[in-house]
Amino acid sequence: MQEHENQFRDFLKQKGLKLTKSRNLVLEAAFKLHEHFDAETLYSHIRAANVSLATVYRTLPLLVEAGLIQLAVRSEGRDRFEHILGHPKHVHWICERCKQVAETDLSSLQEALDAEAKSIKFQIGQITINITGLCRNCSIDEYEQD
Amino acid sequence: MQEHENQFRDFLKQKGLKLTKSRNLVLEAAFKLHEHFDAETLYSHIRAANVSLATVYRTLPLLVEAGLIQLAVRSEGRDRFEHILGHPKHVHWICERCKQVAETDLSSLQEALDAEAKSIKFQIGQITINITGLCRNCSIDEYEQD
DNA sequence: GATCTTGGTGCAAATGATTCTCATTAAGGA
């Protein structure tokens, strides 16, 4: 039994919700993927098991509330998530030109954020640090174009 | 003539776009408001001048590209923006319970981010740091509830 | 394990923010 399964079960029990076959499939799909995913992607991985897209949409916020996944970015009009467990906090560097998303460790910023949170007495749930701009390749291209 | 007007005019000229009455009204509305705003809000402030909602939506990305405004948060399904000029970079502390958004200065993090950017040769455009969780009041409430 | 209560599910229709189409207008360079 994986840790995320335990965590989800505990979360549901504590909320008086049921652990269903469909919810479990959504969870498993989310942890099988190791990149950002949207609802449709998750759905494509489990539709064969007769899980509806609506249920995927209904389960996603549960996983977020359980602290298992989080919204990573929103691109092309769709919300893209990523699982959290086993995936250390990171910064997203989003290239506006090629749309690629790079990640770097967040630890160098963590301390400053925690201090700030403490001073305003804010209880941190999730941290999103997304930086848009030009990746190395694309800023080189820009230069050459002029 | 305000600085944002100059900046917008220059941006448009450099892109070969026209400075129209409607675009100017959108710009002015965005800088008259000093909180986060969505397209509909902007629209409500200038609809009397016969500016269409479509034009508001068309102008918003121009203002973003011009570096005059940026996406602040997405809440209740709507994109909310904020103007940048005269509004130093800041972190958003978003309470999941009361939905209030507090802001703190970003300068303590700026240095670490710049160093990181330099090392991966990423040219920073905009920085979004949004932290969700519980604000002081709401975390007190949670405690009392149990 | 059978029963019961209640939330969960699939499916299809609804919603709503954002985008697009198109006929008409107006920047702004010549």
Place this chain on the structure above:
DNA sequence: TCCTTAATGAGAATCATTTGCACCAAGATC
């Protein structure tokens, strides 16, 4: 002032996400 062409208003179209509803299945109880 004239001309070219992008921009605009109005409304229709998109499409990710949400909902309503009739049936189903967790999981608590006995």
